[in-house]
Amino acid sequence: MEQSFATIIDGVGEDLTRDGLLDTPKRAAKAMQFLTRGYQQSVEEVVNGALFESDANEMVLVSNIELYSMCEHHMLPFIGKCHVGYIPNGKVLGLSKIARIVDVFARRLQIQENLTSQIAQSIMDITGAEGVGVIIEAKHMCMMMRGVEKQNSQMRTSSLLGSFRSDEKTRHEFLALVRPR
Structure with missing residues (x-):
């Protein structure tokens, strides 16, 4: 990977022997490995058994989970926040594990549509939620740095499974809770 970054830097016309670029291929490779660390993680590994018996049967919501991902089409970042809600069915997931699940999938080359679905399906599978x-x-x-250069554009995606899809009241409660205030 380090050699590939050296090739890219050379390809844009820069001098790899310039003082500021001497270690850049190594640093860029290390940064790329960090930004895509989700390939070296699994949901089971990050959940690490933090699923607990509970009588809770009302909506659990974790909102404004920061996420950083890389567009698989241009390998440029997309940055935002994720809101996750679920209705427990006898088990609740450790709070930090929800954010960790978001990161497992976000730290891969992605499109936002798939990222949203992967997080939802994973939480459904792990918790057995309603x-x-x-x-x-x-x-x-x-979209912001190249192409149409639209600085204030924002993309919103949703994935609703189980009662969040089939029960209109549950869906409306979730949407009302995540609505910006």
Whole structure:
């Protein structure tokens, strides 16, 4: 990967022997490995058994989970926040594990639509919840820094599973709770 970054830097016309660029291929490779660390993680690994028996049967909502991902089309970042809600069915997930699940999938080359679905399905599978809802709001550098250069554009995606899809009252409650105030 380090050699590939050296090739890219050379390809844009820069001098790899310039003082500021001497270690850049190594640093860029290390940064890329960090930004895509989700490939080296699994949901089971990050949940690490933090699923607990509970009589809770009302909606659990974790909102404004920061996320950083990379567009698989241009390898440019998209940055935003994720809102996750679920209705427990005898088990609740450790709070930090929800954010960790978001990161497992966000730290891969992605499109936002798939990222949203992967998070929702994963939480549904792990918890056996009655329903799961995920909304992601993100700004995409591939639209802001290049192409149409629209600085204030934001993409919103949702994935609603189980009772979040089939029960209109549950869906409305979730959407009302994540609505910006």
